[in-house]
Structure formats: C-alpha cells, structure tokens
Amino acid sequence: MSTEPVNVDEFEELARQALPRMYYDYIAGGAEDQHTLRQNIQAFCRITIQPRILVDVSKIDMSTTILGYRISAPIMVAPTGSHKLAYHEGELATARAAAAAKTIMVLSLASSYSMEEVASSCNAIRFFQLYVFKRRDVSTLLVQRAERFGYKAIVLTADTPRLGRREADIKNKMIAPPQKNLEGLLSVKVEVESDQGSLLESFVNEAFDPSLCWKDVAWLKSITSLPILIKGILTHEDAIKAVEVGVDGIIVSNHGARQLDFSPATVSALEEIVHAVKGKVPVLLDGGVRRGTDIFKALALGAQAVLVGRPIIYGLAAKGERGVRTVLEMLKNELEISMTLSGCPCIKDITRSHVRTNTHYDKLHSML
Numbered sequence: 047m048s049t050e051p052v053n054v055d056e057f058e059e060l061a062r063q064a065l066p067r068m069y070y071d072y073i074a075g076g077a078e079d080q081h082t083l084r085q086n087i088q089a090f091c092r093i094t095i096q097p098r099i100l101v102d103v104s105k106i107d108m109s110t111t112i113l114g115y116r117i118s119a120p121i122m123v124a125p126t127g128s129h130k131l132a133y134h135e136g137e138l139a140t141a142r143a144a145a146a147a148k149t150i151m152v153l154s155l156a157s158s159y160s161m162e163e164v165a166s167s168c169n170a171i172r173f174f175q176l177y178v179f180k181r182r183d184v185s186t187l188l189v190q191r192a193e194r195f196g197y198k199a200i201v202l203t204a205d206t207p208r209l210g211r212r213e214a215d216i217k218n219k220m221i222a223p224p225q226k227n228l229e230g231l232l233s234v235k236v237e238v239e240s241d242q243g244s245l246l247e248s249f250v251n252e253a254f255d256p257s258l259c260w261k262d263v264a265w266l267k268s269i270t271s272l273p274i275l276i277k278g279i280l281t282h283e284d285a286i287k288a289v290e291v292g293v294d295g296i297i298v299s300n301h302g303a304r305q306l307d308f309s310p311a312t313v314s315a316l317e318e319i320v321h322a323v324k325g326k327v328p329v330l331l332d333g334g335v336r337r338g339t340d341i342f343k344a345l346a347l348g349a350q351a352v353l354v355g356r357p358i359i360y361g362l363a364a365k366g367e368r369g370v371r372t373v374l375e376m377l378k379n380e381l382e383i384s385m386t387l388s389g390c391p392c393i394k395d396i397t398r399s400h401v402r403t404n405t406h407y408d409k410l411h412s413m414l
C-alpha cells in the first residue's frame with residue numbers, strides 16, 4: 047500500500063510526525079476550547095452541492111482574476127508566519143510552489159525569510175500581509191519595502207489587537223520565532239519571567255498596536271499606492287465599513303480560529319458579507335478549506351477565491367517545496383472534479399443555486 051497522501055488532510059499526520067511537538071501544536075492549534083476551529087470545518091459539511099447534469103464539461107477552466115492578476119485557480123496561499131519552523135527553506139520553498147501553481151502568495155510580515163529574499167527567490171505574484179505595530183514607523187517602513195520589492199497589495203490583518211489564548215502554546219512555552227523582516231527594527235525578545243507561558247503571545251501583546259481602528263485605513267492609504275485588503279472581517283457591519291473607508295478587497299477570516307473562540311465559522315459568515323458588499327470589492331475567504339468541494343461551496347456563496355493556511359505548512363513540513371506543490375495541486379484537482387461533476391465548466395458558472403445551506407433542510411424537516 048502506498049503511503050503517499052491522497053488528500054490534504056493526510057498531510058497533517060505526516061507533518062505531526064515530522065515536527066517537534068511545540069511547533070506542531072502552534073501550527074495546528076486554535077484559541078481556547080477550539081470550538082471555532084472545529085466549526086470552520088464542520089460548517090462546510092453542512093452545505094450540500096446541487097449538481098446540474100447534461101452540461102458540456104469536456105473543458106474545465108478554473109482560472110480567475112484577483113485585483114487584475116490572473117491565477118490558474120481561485121486558491122491562494124494565506125499569510126502564515128515562521129515557515130522555517132516547518133522546513134529550513136521556509137517561505138522560499140512556499141513561494142516557489144505558489145509560482146509553480148500560478149497563484150498568489152500572501153507573505154506574512156512574520157515570515158522567517160525577509161520579503162526581499164522571498165521576492166528574489168521566485169516569480170510568484172506576491173501580496174504582503176501587515177500587522178501594525180505601536181512603532182508605526184516600523185510598519186510604514188515595511189509597507190514601503192513591500193512596495194519597492196514588487197508586492198502587489200497590502201493585506202491588513204485586523205483581528206489581532208492582541209494574540210488569542212492558545213493554550214497549547216501557553217503550556218509549551220512557545221518561543222517567539224525570529225522575524226527576518228524586523229531585523230534591525232524591532233526585537234522579538236521580550237522581558238518576561240521564564241515560566242510565563244507563550245513568548246510569542248508576550249511579543250505580540252507588547253509590540254502590536256491595539257489602538258488600530260477604522261480611521262487608520264486612511265493612514266495606510268496615505269503611505270502606499272498599493273491596493274489594500276482587510277483580513278479578519280466576520281460581520282456585514284464591518285464589511286460595509288470596509289467598503290466605506292475605501293478598501294480594495296475583504297478577506298472573511300477568523301484567523302484560522304486562533305483569535306476569538308466562538309467567532310463564526312467563516313463560511314457561515316460569508317453570505318451576509320457578500321450581500322452587504324454588493325459586488326463593490328472582491329470578497330475572499332479563508333478558514334477550514336481542505337477540499338475542492340469546500341472551494342466550490344465558498345465560490346457558490348459569493349467568494350472570489352479562497353486562501354489556504356495550515357495545509358500549506360503541513361505540506362512544507364512533510365515534503366518541503368514538493369509538499370506545498372502537491373497540496374495546491376490536490377486542491378486544484380479536486381476543484382476541477384467538483385466543477386465537472388456539478389456541471390460548471392467555468393468559475394462564473396458556479397452560482398448560489400449550486401449549493402444549499404442547512405437552513406433549507408431545517409425548514410424541510412420542520413415541514414415533515
């Protein structure tokens with residue numbers, strides 16, 4: 047029997063075997079009771095796909111355009127920090143795999159390799175994810191470097207005024223991994239007692255700016271000409287505000303359930319956000335995407351693309367660059383078969399009527 051993984055979930059077990067416990071727990075874990083972590087996956091399971099038959103599906107075109115950039119399929123690499131914890135070539139390997147898959151990589155500010163090193167290692171289309179520090183001058187400098195080194199958009203992560211309570215990291219006394227982008231600018235070392243729990247949490251709580259608010263989007267716009275996406279939107283109220291302050295895109299995200307436990311599963315928040323946005327800016331989604339059918343469902347509910355977080359790191363930990371390539375290929379292949387079997391030759395053919403959410407079934411059951 048082959049031990050090669052046949053789906054994305056199987057990479058998680060390989061990664062678990064390959065990684066020191068502290069790192070695996072950090073990557074896999076969510077906040078507190080991890081309720082939202084489970085719901086991110088389960089909410090997809092409550093949606094059914096309504097296939098159409100007798101459609102010519104001899105050619106399937108998964109390509110799409112995000113902020114004017116053509117990608118081979120609506121599957122992007124989510125920003126996740128510290129890829130060297132998983133594999134020595136870290137984000138350099140991830141970026142090469144994203145380039146091979148002809149998709150967009152969102153590089154985390156908290157990357158192990160610097161944004162300049164990643165830029166020169168591949169020709170992937172790259173966006174840069176930003177955290178705003180109390181030291182605004184540092185964030186400004188990072189944005190300017192990203193623009194200079196060919197990053198095509200800024201993804202402002204807005205759900206992290208402080209770090210969520212990740213109990214495994216507290217128990218493991220998770221380290222604060224080095225962040226190459228901050229070298230010479232900001233130290234990740236914090237003054238704490240040695241038995242005080244997660245050092246990453248201490249760093250974030252000391253360095254990130256919890257006063258960041260809507261008016262600061264104007265500040266961000268004043269320091270860059272790049273398009274700005276806001277990551278971490280979960281309500282229609284905030285989606286409307288984001289459009290009002292003039293962002294160029296929205297990422298529906300609960301940070302992989304690592305911040306506020308009991309925040310909604312992202313796919314269950316998607317539709318109200320799509321309705322609120324009324325097509326004015328693209329809406330993307332991340333959280334719990336593990337199958338091509340998940341991607342199909344998110345697109346049917348109005349997302350323009352999805353981003354994938356943990357599976358990319360699991361691929362990296364298990365098999366380096368080849369692992370990330372395989373993860374992206376698996377998701378693409380699965381999306382292709384989902385589109386074929388549901389009668390959708392192109393991305394635009396996937397519509398709201400191709401899925402049902404469980405509310406339909408609840409209604410049906412109450413009628414029976």
Ligand SMILES: Cc1cc2nc3c(=O)[nH]c(=O)nc-3n(C[C@H](O)[C@H](O)[C@H](O)COP(=O)(O)O)c2cc1C
Nearest residue numbers: 073124125126127154203301302333334354355356
């Ligand atoms: C190990 C890890 C590190 C992360 N680091 C960042 C980060 O630096 N910036 C950020 O905006 N989001 C970060 N995220 C959140 C991801 O961008 C994304 O929202 C989440 O992983 C999506 O859920 P999924 O892992 O179920 O695909 C991180 C997630 C993980 C698992």
Ligand SMILES: CC(C)CC(=O)C(=O)O
Nearest residue numbers: 127156206209250301304
């Ligand atoms: C806070 C960052 C350094 C990493 C992050 O966003 C995460 O661990 O979820």
